[in-house]
Amino acid sequence: MDTPQSEKPGVRWLVPAGIAVTAGVLIGAATPAGAVVVTEIQHFMDFYSGVFTLVGLTVSMVAGLVATDRMILKIQHRILAQALHRAATLISMAFLVSHVVIEILTRNADVVQVLLPIGRTSAIALGTVAAHLMIIVALTGVARARFATGRRPWLWRALHWLSYAAWILAIIHGLLAGRQAPVWVTWSYLVCVAGVGVALLARGLVTVRPRGGEEELPEESRSKAAKRKAAREASRSAQQAANERIKVSR
Amino acid sequence: MARRHGKNTVVFLERTARLANRVAVAGMVVVMVIVLSLVAVVERVLLAGRAEAPPDGEILLQIPEQSPRPPPSTPSRTRVAPPTETLTQQVSTFTLAQRGPAARQLYGVRPSRPPVVGTTRFSRDRTWALGTTAIPAPTDQPVMPQVTLFMARWDEGVWRMALSGSPEFSPMVRQAPVAMIPAAEKRLLIRYSDADADSGSAEGLMLPWRTGDAWTIMANRGASESVRPLGAVAFRGGDGRVLAAGDGRLYRFCTTESDKGLLLVIHPNGLATQYYEMTKVTDVPDGGTVKQGDYLGRIGTDRSCGGAPAGRPQVRFAIRQGADDVPLNGLRIGGWTFQERAKPLLGWAERGVLQVMPGESMANFGPTDIVPPDPPLVSDIPDITVEEK
Amino acid sequence: MTGPTLMGPMVTHVDAPRLTLGFDRFERLDLDRHRAVHGRLYEPRLSKLMAMADQVDLRGRGGAAFPFARKLRAVGRHMTTGDIAVVVNAAEGEPGSLKDHVLLTRAPHLVLDGAVIAAHALESREIIIAVAGKGPALRSIRAAIAERKLPVRLVELTERFISGESGAVVRAVNGETPVPPGVKVRTADFGVDGRPTLLSNTETFAQLAVLSSLGADLYAGVGTSTEPGTVLLTVGGSTVVETPIGTPLGTVLERCGTTAGQGVLVGGYHGGWLTPAVATHVPVSRAGLTAAGGTLGAGIVLPLSPGTCPLGEVTRITSYLAAESAGQCGPCRLGLPDVVRALNALADGSGGPEGVRRAASIGRGRGACSHPDGTARFALSAIEVFEQDLTVHEVRGGCGLPVRGFLPLPMIEGGDGRLAVDWTRCDGHGLCAHLVPEIIRLDRNGYPIVLNTGIPPWVESNARRAVAMCPALALRLTTPDVRAERRN
Structure with missing residues (x-):
């Protein structure tokens, strides 16, 4: 009973609008005035896309952990947290792609290094591994509904926990590779670490104390x-x- | 939780789904913006052609981007915002034209890489530009890269340029807006470019490390065809911290990253000292003032502008004025006088009776120009001979 | 009586046929046969046409029974200014109705005659026929159009319950989403492409053709004095019968070879139930059926044979109706599942008829079309008529009869899924109920109750999201094949 896409009114103007916007961007970037803007964008991305990938990943992890809480949050908050988790992952993947592309364009990394964790500096290799893990985790997230009918529901969680490894590697990569960070960047790293730590703590409490949230005697x-x-x-x-x-x- | 209020709860529950939809849509919009920006950036890079890769695989992105091919702009049209990406290319060509032959002579070979251009300052309406260019040294020559400051002005559809050391530079600096170049800096630049300070007077400069420490001096002829035994000088030792040899203003060449690059400190007397191969370079911005003894960087092996590798961390040091290097011969810095002789081909530093050859260590006596008097020449000493009766 | 033919359902008639004239001899009346049976085409002027329609009080046969003369007048006002369009609504959204299908497959030229007559009178240059699905009806009407070389536009509609609503048809013709418009717009003033439009049911146009060919006096020769003419009824979802208005329903049922059984539903799934006693004697007319608590509607008559649980049948149909909502009006979208829940409660004895009444009242008068009203009427009349069965359910929690599915529903297509809970994993998180509140509610303990309706289209994306978001991965979308396997 699928509604055919042509029946939904919103979708019909979306595709032509998307094409028009993309064409506009392509044309605009070719003009010299556009070149100035694009250079600014490039500068911004060169400096910040890596940082924002990590920030997005952290927000995503915190939101995902928060969404499991049953003690404090009401159900609608949990749903919103899950929605935020997905949106943050999507955004951080976009920043990841732009980060990798920019680093290749500025010759700080080879194309090979995108696929294999090799290279003179271990910092970039760490980044590669972190990126691959991120992609695997994101794919498991997208395919979550498949696991609902599978025979091994625990598999999903096990795979999804790779995100912690990805995150740690990403933090180390961020600290080692690249420029010397200004003070605020270092502070933001600390904040990210703290955020995930707190969220993990909350998650741990949920597993230990099931719903209800009060301390229970074993018989109870x-x-x-x-x-x-x-x-x-x-x-x-x-x-x-x-x-x-x-x-x-x- | 489910049905306390009947229908209203259900409608309220629906809002959750709607909100979740909105969050998802917002995420998609942000992703589209990022993707489109990336597309524009990639398109830009493709249009400009691939940036040339240096032999060792390093290249740094300049602001604005380096374009080896000039874009098809019509010169007769006046623009509100001049095309800054053409500026880089034009400065590069101009530098090669003006300073290329001299560089070739100094390096001994033609420069293999195009000049590295950095525009560090624009006027508010972007019709004036001040920046740096460096002609990278060949990788088998242990020499200091040739560096120049440039001024550019957008005038009736073309960029008019001048390099420091050429006669057109100073008038342009004078005309530049004061908001872009303060008066004090203008004076400094003009003096540096006009080279009308008497060379040889390195008054008030000291060796570029902490007073009292002794560092090792390394020297060689520089380019293979060079005749100067102290053509290329480098220092290493002590605590490794390189300090400014004198007060002045700092300019950065060969990089946009804040912790690398070749530094040029232009001193009030018109001389400039050059520091290269450093790492963890100070983040004093271009045109910023430094005081004698301020931290500039650590000895290192950075070769953003080419040059042969030294193997061990060091700081390459040179003196410059106008368009040329200032030979060390006869220069007094930090209480030492550098000497060069052609036959035999020797260079050394001396202080009083002390003589230091390359490879040996010398102490920094500070910005003193009190030099112990030269030892009397043997010929001045009256010949005391016992006359025979 | 014509037996089952390759062309579809059985067609029969009480007394002299008019619309179904010639069906004894021919399976399908092509142009020649049509002219032979019905004679020449007369195209009266608008004033004459309106007078004729007034005289016989010709009413629309699509269910609303709007006076056709009034409609002609309303559209005719725009004759000088606008470019009028004529639309034949052959959508036939209800599963229990077959008359439009029969007319199109077997007497397409009668319908075309009616359309041409109306178009000529209104000086309209555009005739549009809206057909649901691709089947023999579409092929037949296409062939007929080709035969007459008429510039008639064919528009294909989706086969949904609300596809036949006039606003939805106009929107579909205009290329918009085929749901009833949120704000009621008079089709006579703004219809196809914003032009004045005459939109009527297939049978109405066929009746118009018969009226024009017979003349008003002869036309009024059968039927009642207030409601002259014949009407096409679909009985039992399988037989189409033409009968003069006023015939007792019992006669019609007998002609079709069935009885009233446990009760008769008249007027389709937006109509009302009649007890067997009433059903046998009630005259088939608007006045008569309305007085008896039903409605004529589009002529759907569904007797419920014994041997099946009436409450279960009604619940099944109401579930289908709930899923067929357009989904754009809150009271309908959320209220109809409530009615289903109330019926479920009634069936297992945990609730009473007041629950159904309360649930059914929410849709009353609210909404862009009559779907909530009609469904409410259907459910409420059911609990009146099947009172006895109700009591049994209340007392014993079930009447012991299975649900045999006698009331027709469209075939389930492949993509129709249901939400199911894996109870070994469910831990009562409750996110599913927040995302799909139409289908899933939480019980006292916080565990989900999944309504057994299909998944309506507007719910699909949320249903998939609920499956993905369930923290315990306990929710899944099943397909009918899987369910069938599980059952065995």
Whole structure:
């Protein structure tokens, strides 16, 4: 019962508008006045796209960790946190691409170094590994719905945890490679580290204390789990009965 | 949580989905902006052609970008914002034309890389520009790269340029807007370019490290065809911190990164000292003042502008005025006098009776020009002979 | 009575046929046969046409029963200024209706005659026929148009329940999203491309052709005095029967070979139920059926045979209707699933009829079209008529009868999925209920209850997002094949 794309009114003008904007950018960049603007953009990207990749990654990780919280957040906040997590990942991937492209253009890195973690400086190699891990993690995120029908749901989480490794490598890469950082950049690194640390702590609390959030005695938590199980069974059987009722028997 | 208020809760729940949609859309928009910017940048680079790769694979991006091919601009049209990407190219060509032969002579071979241009300052309306050019040295010659300051002015559709050391430079500096070049700096630049200070008077300069420390001096002839035994001088030792030899204003060549580059300090007397191969270079901006003894960098192996590798960290040092290097012969710096002789081909530094050959260490006595008197020549000493009766 | 033909459903008639004239002899009336059966085409002037329509009080056959003369007058006002368009609405959105399909496949020239008559009277140069889906109906009308070499435009519509709503048809012809417009616009003033448009049902145009050919007096020779003429009914979703207005419904059912069974639904899924006793005697007319608590509508008559759980059938149909909402009006989009939930509660004994009444009242009068109203009427009349069955459900939690699916629904296409919960993983996080509140609600314990409707199109993207966002990966989208496998 898919709505054909042509039926949705919003989509129809989107494609021509997108083409027009892209053409405009391509033409504008060829003019000399455009060249001045583009040089500024290039300067900005050269300096900041790497930083923003890391910041985006950090925001994404913090949002993702926050979204698992059940104690403080209401459900709608969790959904918004997940939406933020996805948007931040998308943005940081875009910055990652632009960072890599700019570094290749300025000959600070070879094209080969994008694919393989080789090179004179280990700093760039670290960046390559971090980027690859980021891509894998992002792909698992995109394909999350597939895991819903698979037989190994734990696999998704295991793969997604590679993001921590990617993040750590990205931090080290940022500190080692490239220019000497001005003070505020170093401070922002510290803030990123602190943010993820706090979020991890919150996540740890969730696993240790399941929903409810109060300290429980072992018997209490066991009986609570039993009650939960019973409630779940009740819901399931009610659901099944409802389904049976309107199921057409032949 | 689900159904406390019936329908209203449901509508409220729907808002969550709508908000989530908005977040997703915002993310997509930002991504599109980034992607489009990247497309524009790549297009720009492709249009300008690939930047030439130096033999050792390093090149640094200048501001504005280096373009070996001049874009097709019509000169008769006056623009509001002059095309700055043509400036780099034109300065590069101009430098090669004006200073290329001299560089060739000094280097011994034709320069293999195009000049590295950096425009550091523009006037507010971008019709005036002040910047630096350096002709990179060949990688097998242990010489100091030739550097020049340039002034450029957008006049009726063309860039008019002048290099420091040429007669057109000073009038242009005078005419430049004061907002761009303060009066004090103008005086300095004019004096440097006109080279009307008596050369040889390196008054008030000291050796470029901490007073009292002793560093090793390395020297060689520079280019293979050069006749000067102290053609190329470098120092290393001590705590490795290179300091300004005298008060003056600092200019940066060969790089946009803040911790690398070749530094030129122009002193009030019109002489300039040059420092090369340093690392962790100070971030004093172009045209900024330094005081004698201010930190400039650490000895290193940076070769942003070419030159043969020395193997060990050092600072390459030279004196410059106008368009030329100032030979060290007879120059008094830091209490030492440098001497060069042709036959035999020797260069050394002496202070009183002390003589230091290349490879040996010399102490920095500070910006003193009190020199112990020369030892009397043997011929001045009256000949005391015992006369025979 | 014509038996089942290759061209589709059975067609029969009570007394003398008019629209279905010639169906005994021919499977399809091409141009020659049509002229032989119906005679020459008369194209009266507008004033004469309006007078004729007034005299017989010709009403639209699409369900709203709007006086056709009034419509002609409204559009005719623009004759001098505007470029009038004539649109034949052959969308037939309801699954239980087949009459438009039959007319197009077997008597296309009758419909074209009607359209040409209207176009000539209004000096319109554009005739558009809106057909749903690609099938024999489209092929037949296309062939007929080619035969007459008429410049008629064919527009294909999606096969949805609301596709046949007049505003939705106009929008589809204009190339916009084919849903009823949010603000009601008079098609007579602004229709196709903003021009004045005469839009009527297929059968209305066919009746117009018959009226023109017979003349008003002869036309009024059958039917009742207030509602002369014949009407096409679709009985049981399989037989089309033409009957003079006023015939007792029992006669019609008998002619079609069925009985009233447990109750008869008249007027389609926006109509009302009649008890067997009432159904046998009620006359087939607007007045008669409305008085009995039903409605004539587009002539859909669905008797419910014994042996199936009526409540279950009604729930099944209401689920379908809820999923067929255009999704643009809150009261309909959210209220109809509520009705389904109330019916479910009724069926398992956990709720009562007041729950259904309350849920059905939210859509009343609100919305861009009559979908919520019609569905509410359908559900409410069901709980009146099937009171006995209701009591059994209330007391015993079930009547013991299975749901046999006697009420027709369109075939499920391949892409139709359902949301299902993997209970071994569900931990009651509740994100799904926030993303897809139409289909998923949380019960007392915080666990999800998934409504067993299909996934309406406007919900699809949120449903996929819910599947991806579930922290326990406990939600999934299943396809019908998978479900069938699981059942076995």
